[in-house]
Amino acid sequence: MGITKLEKGQFLHKAGQGKVESVEVVIKGSIQISNAYSSINCNVGGFIGIVENPGDPYAYNYEALEETSVYSYPFNSPDDLPKIIKSNPKIAPILAAQSSEIAAKTCAVYEKQYDDALQEYEQIMADYADYPSLCIKVGEIAKSFPELDELIPPEKSEKIPNWVIDFSNSLKENEAVLKKTFYGLNIEFATGMIMTTYTIYKTISDQVLLLNEYRKVLKKKTSSFTSTIKAIKLKLADMERSENEGTEGSVTIVNALNTILVYSGVSGEIATKFEEQISAFKSNNNRYDSSDEARALRRNISTSFYEVFIPAFLRSLTDENIPIEVKMFFMFGFVDEELAGAKNTSILHNMAKAYVPDENGNVLTVYEWLKKIFMLEVEPSKNEFDQDWPSYLREQRSTGAISQDQLEAMQNNPQKRLDFEIHNLFALGNRMTFGRISSFVPVFDEQNVLRPLDMAYQTAAKVNGYYDMIRSIDYGVFCRQALYSNTEIGIPQVYYDDDITPYMILMPNVGSRASLWQEIEGKNRRTKARMLVSIFNTENTEETMIKLFGEFRWEMCKTEQGVHWNDVTDPSLTSMYCDYLQFYKKNSALSTENKEKLRTDLKKFSNNYKNVFIADYLSYIKFESAGSPRLNKVTREILFTFCPFAKAVREKNADNPQYKELFNHYSVRINNAAKPILNIIAKLNKDGIDVPEELTNQIEHLKK
Structure with missing residues (x-):
């Protein structure tokens, strides 16, 4: 121990080398103490190695920044430090x-x-x-x-x-x-x-x-x-x-339309007709005006589009190497690189190339949806007259359009099912989600791109994010009441909520709307709803989705209530809302300003009660849940009664005087609903019987 002299750049100790046996005091110059991420400088009078653990390898590097001298002292424990200090009273x-x-x-x-x-x-x-x-x-x-x-x-x-x-x-x-x-x-x-x-x-x-x-x-x-x-x-x-x-x-795509037509294998007549229509369409700068010629051209393109789509789709079912142009055609309605524009063509190419199906199977491109129809995995959707596939066939049979034998042959015929779906959900849904029905054309056109494609693009992750968002506020939005019964373990019947995520079908257009096509499949209330949205949505997508989920709330209630959907003696979301809107003028709970606003809203939505509800539902989800009041007392009470907030939202708004009483009543209602189920679970546990998953899931659901 004693004085050690160091030249500039010389290390006194290195990290990971040597054991800590001494502590030094800088008496001249300066030392840099460092590790891989940081360093500090220690000047005259500073202790070196004081933070090290005696007997362990050094954790830091100690390097002289200039000509430096240090005095060393033995260091076996922190108790040595007071002795060192007291031995140097002057410094x-x-x-x-x-x-x-x-x-x-x-x-x-x-x-x-x-x-x-x-x-x-x-x-x-x-x-x-x-x-x-x-x-x-x-x-x-x-x-x-x-x-x-x-x-x-x-x-x-x-x-x-x-x-x-x-x-x-x-x-x-x-x-x-x-x-x-x-x-x-x-x-x-x-x-x-x-x-x-x-x-x-x-x-x-x-x-x-x-x-x-x-x-x-x-x-x-x-x-x-x-x-x-x-x-x-x-x-x-x-x-x-x-x-x-x-x-x-x-990215180089040339003559995409020819590639698509050759792949589809359509006749020369159809191919030539479609090429001429697309050529005339893209050469017309005013192709969306209301002239008879422009309207006729758009209608003709729509007809030809599906004539090409069907054979191309059928061929793709057995083709593992579908050309990228055809994939873009299926996903986005892309047919021509000049019509789409070079930049958009490159973006669409990369999107189609990078596309990965939704692992949960809830979000589907229209191509994936039609594939499920063709493979008999799901039933065809309803047509514009609200007829599902079996109802349509029965109606055709009753009018004499088909015989009983033809009906039975068509029931599970993939081609017939596909034709029905394409001419109904695909053709009509594509037009609806586009937003401007009179200007609709099913092919991708640069003139319709009103928002950057990467922002407008609806992926499975984005849509599932909207599902999570709505559940985090209106946790029961997709729930249907179901019945569980198992007399062998002493459960005659228990009602529980079954959360069923809807299908979201991405329509191949650049559009501004979303649509609820049907809330259930056939008569089975425990089947997935079918919702449609443009694969490129040009509007505020979050608001579009909230409105869509609000529409689902309304239509699902009507389906569950049947003929009693507007019968106030059987309280439900639709019946209470209809009664409230129908007799608002006599409602003493509403102020004059509230009544005037309601009168304006009803006029704005042409007395359509559903649309008034959807507008209120948007305010309820977006603003009321965040503690920003937008609704009157009566609307708020109806919405919270039938669309209660999730637990996290209730806790966040616990001190909100407008909701405090509603929250208290809701807590009592939930506790009363949970009590009999908890009693059953306790009895099963006591008897050593496994608790059915439906019961545990219902308790977890009620906790939300």
Whole structure:
């Protein structure tokens, strides 16, 4: 032990090398203390190695920043530190001042280390959230990175409260005064200050090492994703550069219409007709005007489109290598690169190339939906006269259009089912979701792109996100009441709520509307609803979806109530709402302003009660749930009674006086509903009988 002299750049100790047996005091020059992520400088009077653990390898690097001298002392435990200080009474104030400075520097390092670690985590999660949409832009199929779902953000240690950091910073700010008037008064003051600050930066040093370890693990776990996202971003940058420089880039589609027509195998007459129609359409700058010629051309294109679509679809069922132009035709109605525009063609190409089906099977392109119809996986949808497939066949039989033998042959004939679906849900739904019915044309046209395609594009992830959003507010929106019975274990009958996620069918157009095609399949109330939305939605999609779910609420209630849907003696969402709107003028609970607003709303929606409800439902979900009142007292009570908020929303609005009484009544109602089920579960547990899943699910549902 004694004096050690160091040249500039020379290491006193290196991380991971040598055992900690001494602690040094800088008596000349300065030393940089560093690890992989941070560093601080220690000047004359500073302790070196004080945060290390005696007997362990060094955790930090100690490098001379200039010609430096240090004095070494044996270091077996922190108890050695007071002895070292008291053996140097003359320089004790300098040691104390430097110790308080190091404490402040260590606090700053900890704050920066935490901020950097949090920023790294947030950047990775932001990239992870953007990854699917970036893959779509560059035309790559998104890979799965389940390890990223397990990541958690760094946490600030409870061992370092804010007062510690404030105290250390205050010592640094008042260093000159303390050094002159306090540290020199008594050796015990200096010793106490050094040991206090030692405890602070020893604790912080340990937490910094934990943050370092967190960052190392984070880097290791995300290395595969980081490499992937970096490559995706480079590819996207190259594409944008090519676009800005006016070069073609990597996507080249030429004469797409010919490829589609050849693939479909339609007759030369149909092919020539469709080519001429598309040529005339794209050469007309006023192709959406209301002239007879323009309207006739749009109608003819619609007819020819489906004549080409059907044979192309049938061929694709046995083709594992469908041309990308044909995929774009099926997904987006794309037929011509000039009509779509070069930029849009490139985007559509990449979207089709990157498309991945919904793993839950709830969100489907129209191509995937028609495939399910053809494969007899689902029944064809209702037609414009509200007839399902069996009803339509029976009606055809009763009018003599087909015989009984033909009816039986057609019932499960894939081709007949496909034709029915294409001429009803596809053709009519495509027109409805487009929004401007009189201007509808089923082919992709650049003139209809009113919003960036990547923003308008509805993916399975986006739609499932809207399902999650509505459930987080109106948790019972997709629930149907079902009956469970098992007399063998003593359960005669128990009603429970069955949550059934609807189908969302993505129509191949750039449109502004969504539509509820049917709320159930046939007569079975426990089947999925069928909803339609444009694959490129040009409106506020969140509001569009909320309105769609509101429409489902209304129609599902009508279906469940049957002929009593507007009978106020059988209380339901529709009956109570109809009664409220029909007799609002006599309702004493409504103010004059409320009544005037209702009169205006009814006039605005042409006395259509459903549309008034949908507008109120939008306000209820979007504003009332956030604590911003938009509805009158009567509307609020009806909506909350039949569309109650989820638990998290109720808790957030617990102090809202407009809802407090409603929440209290609801809690009583839920407890009363849960009590008999809990009694059954308790009895089954007592008898050692497995509790049916329906009962446990219902209790979990009621907890929401």
